[in-house]
Amino acid sequence: IAGITQAPTSQILAAGRRMTLRCTQDMRHNAMYWYRQDLGLGLRLIHYSNTAGTTGKGEVPDGYSVSRANTDDFPLTLASAVPSQTSVYFCASSTSLAGGHNEQFFGPGTRLTVL
Amino acid sequence: AQSVTQPDIHITVSEGASLELRCNYSYGATPYLFWYVQSPGQGLQLLLKYFSGDTLVQGIKGFEAEFKRSQSSFNLRKPSVHWSDAAEYFCAVAPGGGNKLTFGTGTQLKVEL
Numbered sequence: 028i029a030g031i032t033q034a035p036t037s038q039i040l041a042a043g044r045r046m047t048l049r050c051t052q053d054m055r056h057n058a059m060y061w062y063r064q065d066l067g068l069g070l071r072l073i074h075y076s077n078t079a080g081t082t083g084k085g086e087v088p089d090g091y092s093v094s095r096a097n098t099d100d101f102p103l104t105l106a107s108a109v110p111s112q113t114s115v116y117f118c119a120s121s122t123s124l125a126g127g128h129n130e131q132f133f134g135p136g137t138r139l140t141v142l
Numbered sequence: 143a144q145s146v147t148q149p150d151i152h153i154t155v156s157e158g159a160s161l162e163l164r165c166n167y168s169y170g171a172t173p174y175l176f177w178y179v180q181s182p183g184q185g186l187q188l189l190l191k192y193f194s195g196d197t198l199v200q201g202i203k204g205f206e207a208e209f210k211r212s213q214s215s216f217n218l219r220k221p222s223v224h225w226s227d228a229a230e231y232f233c234a235v236a237p238g239g240g241n242k243l244t245f246g247t248g249t250q251l252k253v254e255l
């Protein structure tokens with residue numbers, strides 16, 4: 028079944044540790060995104076990629092990095108986790124056609140707790 | 143920069159009653175507008191979207207939304223709510239021709255049986 032997978036489903040992490048959240052899509056979408064969801068704040072864009080080989084910063088990029096080596100994968104790395112990065116992380120993808128009309132499809136999320 | 147306001151954090155309705163969830167946006171040009179639904183423990187699913195044309199758009203699960211440029215609003219409606227509609231609803235806006243979404247803070251819908 029086509030879609031987006033994220034791993035792990037949940038993780039408890041000690042502060043200062045490095046963590047990579049994985050995201051893979053099989054819809055051949057050009058664009059991919061990482062959001063964090065926090066109570067009362069909705070979803071906020073962390074980083075995005077319009078096509079393989081390119082990335083951009085979203086609204087809350089500090090403390091996170093991404094790479095886009097190929098179309099399907101878009102990992103999110105926390106180099107040194109801090110408690111404020113405790114959140115639910117969603118990966119999404121969309122086509123990236125000129126003129127918009129780009130519905131984003133979301134993965135099931137990763138619940139991360141940093142202690 | 144665009145922004146989205148969902149003034150209602152929580153709404154409770156009885157099953158079978160009508161529903162309207164409010165969404166106001168701020169954007170200088172013609173926006174692309176979306177409503178997503180998130181069931182507990184799940185990712186987001188698109189309900190409907192507006193890009194241009196008819197200002198009343200139909201979505202999945204019996205939802206509809208009306209774009210009112212004069213009020214900068216894109217309210218979501220359903221004539222008769224079902225218990226399975228209990229979820230969190232997010233309004234989002236994207237700049238015309240762009241693909242970066244800005245989400246509202248969400249409205250949590252509770253349905254009383």
